[in-house]
Structures are given as C-alpha cells and as structure tokens.
Amino acid sequence: MRTVKAHGAVNETDPLVPLTIERRDAGPHDVVIAIDYAGICHSDIHTIRGDWGPVAFPQVVGHEIVGHVVEVGAAVTRHRVGDIVGVGCQSNSCGVCAQCRQGHDQYCLRGNTQTYGSVDADGTITQGGYSQAIVTREDYVVAIPAGLDPAKAAPLLCAGITTYSPLRHWAAGPGTRVGVVGMGGLGHMGVKLAAALGADVTVLSRGTRKRDDALAFGARAYVDTTDPAALAGATGSLDLIINTVSAGLDIATYLGLLDVDGALVNVGAPAEPFTVPAFSLIPARRTLAGSTTGGIAEIEEMLAFCAERGIHPETELVAADAINDAWARVLSSEVRYRFVIDTHTL
Numbered sequence: 001m002r003t004v005k006a007h008g009a010v011n012e013t014d015p016l017v018p019l020t021i022e023r024r025d026a027g028p029h030d031v032v033i034a035i036d037y038a039g040i041c042h043s044d045i046h047t048i049r050g051d052w053g054p055v056a057f058p059q060v061v062g063h064e065i066v067g068h069v070v071e072v073g074a075a076v077t078r079h080r081v082g083d084i085v086g087v088g089c090q091s092n093s094c095g096v097c098a099q100c101r102q103g104h105d106q107y108c109l110r111g112n113t114q115t116y117g118s119v120d121a122d123g124t125i126t127q128g129g130y131s132q133a134i135v136t137r138e139d140y141v142v143a144i145p146a147g148l149d150p151a152k153a154a155p156l157l158c159a160g161i162t163t164y165s166p167l168r169h170w171a172a173g174p175g176t177r178v179g180v181v182g183m184g185g186l187g188h189m190g191v192k193l194a195a196a197l198g199a200d201v202t203v204l205s206r207g208t209r210k211r212d213d214a215l216a217f218g219a220r221a222y223v224d225t226t227d228p229a230a231l232a233g234a235t236g237s238l239d240l241i242i243n244t245v246s247a248g249l250d251i252a253t254y255l256g257l258l259d260v261d262g263a264l265v266n267v268g269a270p271a272e273p274f275t276v277p278a279f280s281l282i283p284a285r286r287t288l289a290g291s292t293t294g295g296i297a298e299i300e301e302m303l304a305f306c307a308e309r310g311i312h313p314e315t316e317l318v319a320a321d322a323i324n325d326a327w328a329r330v331l332s333s334e335v336r337y338r339f340v341i342d343t344h345t346l
Contacts, residue, residue, distance in 0.1 A: 001025060005346045006131035007320050008060035009048045015324040016048075018346075019058055021127050023135045031079050031141045032071035033087065038129035039064030039154040039315075040326055040339040042185065042246060043269075047117055051271040055117060062129030062341075063089040063115040064154040066144055076138045084144045086303075088157035089293045091115045091126065091140045103297045106165075129154075130323065132346050142299055147307030155185060155313040155338040156306060158293060163190035163242055164302040165294035166265045167197060170240050174198040179234075179241040179257060180219075183210040185330075186244035186267060188337040189313055191217040193302075194242075196309050202238060204254070213336070231257070236284075244268045252280040255288065263287040313338045319345040 001022045008019045026032050044061035046052055065087040069079050079085060092113035093105040100108050113120055115136075116128030128134075144153050163186055172178050178199040180190040187205070194201045195218025202221040203214040211222045223230045234257050241254060246268040255264055255276075263286070276288060294302065306312070314337040318326050326339040 002133070004132040006060045006127065007323050007341075007346065008058050008127070008130060009055075010058050012048060012050045012055065016130070016327070018320075019060065021058075021060055021131060023133055024122070026071050026073045026135060028073040028075035029138050030073045030135050031069055031076060031085070031138050033065070033067040033085060033134050033136065033141065034070045035065055035067040035129055035131060035133055035343045037066045037151055037154045038062040038131075038341045038343055039158065040323070040330060040341065041155075041158050042330055043158070044128075045327055045330060046246065046269070046271070052269065056125045059117060059125070060127040060130050061116050062131070063087070064157045064159070064340075065115070065129035065134060066150050066154045066157075067134075067343075070133070073138070078138045079141055079143070084150050085141050086144050086153065086157050087115060087129070087134060087136050087141055088161060088299055089115055091136045092121065103295045105295045106293050130320075130341060130343070132343060140296060142296065142303065145303055145307035147310070148303065149312060151317060151340065152312045152315045153303075154340050155189070155315065156303060157299065159185045159189045159313060159338060160193070160306065161294040161299050161302050162186055162267050162292070163244065164193050164305075165298055166242055166267065166291040167194055167199075167240075168298070169291065170263055170265065172197050172199045172240055176200065177202070177237060177239045177259075179204050179238040181205070181225075181241060181243040181249070181254065182245035182268065183214055183337070184244065184333065185313075185335070185338040188213070188217055190242050190244060191219050192311050195219065196305070196311055202234065204234075204241070204257075238262060241265065242267060246270050248272055248274055251275065251288070252277050255280040255286055258284065258286050260284045261286070263289055266290045267292075315340045317342050321345070
C-alpha cells in the first residue's frame with residue numbers, strides 16, 4: 001500500500017479538508033497514475049451532500065482525472081511509464097455481462113465500479129481524483145491524445161462523454177435540431193459537441209447572460225427559459241433535447257418543444273422525482289429517456305474527435321486550498337464553465 005495526500009469530506013456538511021488516503025500496490029493489470037489535474041463536477045457535490053444516497057466517509061471525490069503513468073503492472077500492455085492518461089467515472093466492471101461484452105461497461109448489468117464511492121473488488125471504498133495518485137486497471141485508463149491540453153482535458157472524461165454519448169446514440173448531426181438545457185459544465189460541452197457534429201443547436205437557459213457564449217460555442221439560437229413567449233415560440237422546434245441540469249423542471253413544457261418523434265434525454269439527475277403528464281408524450285410519439293456516461297471505447301472515440309476538432313472545455317484552474325470556494329461558486333452558477341484542480345498544489 002502507498003499513502004497519498006488528498007482533499008476530501010468527513011461528513012455531508014463540513015468543508016472539504018486535507019486527508020491522507022491509501023492506494024493499493026500495483027497488481028499485474030494495474031496502472032499507477034500521478035494525478036496532475038482533476039475536474040470538479042457537480043456530481044461530486046451531490047454525492048457528498050447525500051443527494052443520491054448515503055455516503056461512506058471519509059470520501060475523496062473526483063472522476064475527471066488526467067495525469068501521467070509512473071508505474072505499470074507486469075501484465076500491462078496498453079500503457080507505459082510517462083504516458084499522459086485519464087480516468088473517468090468508472091474504474092472497473094464485470095467484463096462478462098451482455099453490456100460489457102458490447103463495450104457498454106457504463107451499463108454493466110452487475111453494476112460497474114465507480115471511480116469514487118463504490119465498493120471495490122477488495123471490499124474497500126473507492127476514492128477519487130482530488131488526490132496525488134490513483135491506481136486503476138489498465139482497461140479503464142485512456143490515453144489523452146497529443147492534440148489535447150492536459151490542463152484542460154480532464155472535464156472531457158465526464159462532462160464531455162456524458163453529452164457526447166447521447167448525441168451519438170440519438171444520431172445528432174446535419175439536419176438534426178438539438179436543444180441543450182442548461183449552460184454549465186455539461187451544457188457548454190453539449191453545445192460544442194453537438195455543433196461540431198453538424199447539428200443545429202439551440203440553448204435553453206435561464207436569463208440571457210450566457211447568450212453570447214452560447215453563440216460563440218456554436219449554437220444558432222438561444223431561448224431564455226424565464227420568458228414564456230420565447231418558450232412558446234420554440235414549441236415543436238427540436239428533434240432532440242439534452243437536459244443537463246440537476247434541478248427540477250416542468251418536464252411537460254420541455255417535452256412540448258419537441259417535434260413528432262423527438263426525444264428528451266436527461267443526463268442531469270435531480271434528487272427529487274418529476275411529474276410527466278402522459279399527454280405530453282402520446283400525441284407526438286415523444287420519448288423521455290436517460291443516459292449516463294460512456295463506455296471506454298466511446299470515451300476514446302470522443303477524445304479523438306475533440307483532439308481532431310480542437311475542442312476543449314472552458315476551464316478555470318484552481319489550487320487545492322480553493323476547492324471549497326470553487327464548490328460554492330458551482331452551487332451559485334458562478335463558474336464558466338468547469339473548475340480544474342491543479343493537484344500539484346496538494
């Protein structure tokens with residue numbers, strides 16, 4: 001075992017504090033990664049606050065991880081010491097169920113191992129990327145292409161893939177009218193990726209302060225969702241909506257923005273259930289769906305796509321002693337658009 005410095009939570013309510021955590025020694029198929037950068041995802045906050053269920057403390061979060069390989073197990077063939085690599089939301093799965101065999105390890109039928117907050121194979125609770133190092137099975141470590149800036153790439157491993165996966169699954173591209181609800185960490189990546197795929201993108205966001213950014217990221221239209229007239233004017237105008245917000249919405253209103261056979265896909269996960277009137281779906285054969293992150297193969301596809309197109313998240317680099325302030329700014333929507341921790345400062 002090795003010990004590393006980290007920043008984590010000791011309960012649901014107090015600020016994050018410096019911690020020391022243990023990492024296992026490298027097994028034959030393990031990669032030891034010195035973490036250089038870790039993105040701050042709103043999911044980190046939801047998890048610690050208990051919004052999605054009980055948490056085992058102490059807990060170190062962070063599933064947007066970029067670093068460099070410092071050691072590999074004897075049987076590792078995919079990565080070498082010195083490689084720039086990343087780890088996303090999942091760090092293991094059963095590998096044998098129907099979903100895993102199809103490359104959809106994010107939907108492992110036995111439940112995949114999340115990078116933090118999961119029970120690992122050895123019975124310990126996984127600890128995430130707000131730390132100096134991590135040990136991960138080689139199959140769940142991805143290479144960061146040379147065309148991506150490592151200091152900016154970490155959010156692609158959650159915010160990027162979480163929006164890319166449904167865009168690909170629902171075949172967003174030329175001729176597709178895509179709406180993105182929310183212009184935060186996930187939403188701004190959804191806009192960039194949908195536009196790069198050739199879709200006609202509309203941003204649906206509260207107020208107008210992010211309108212210029214939305215258009216700069218590739219959106220062709222912007223709807224202020226606090227303006228009833230603007231929402232009414234968008235009725236039936238979209239084929240696909242990616243909802244990135246984790247707050248309650250009037251789902252019927254957003255379903256009404258879809259054309260016949262349109263789909264509203266939730267990637268944001270509010271803590272409370274929402275109500276869906278049947279007649280917001282039935283008359284236009286609309287679909288209400290959900291989507292999680294992507295499997296490893298799809299993450300690699302997404303990274304290659306972003307490297308080829310020069311797509312990076314909009315990030316602000318923060319030191320470890322600013323993590324609690326960064327969390328407060330995430331909660332007040334004062335970040336444009338993703339915080340990344342410089343883990344060298346731990």
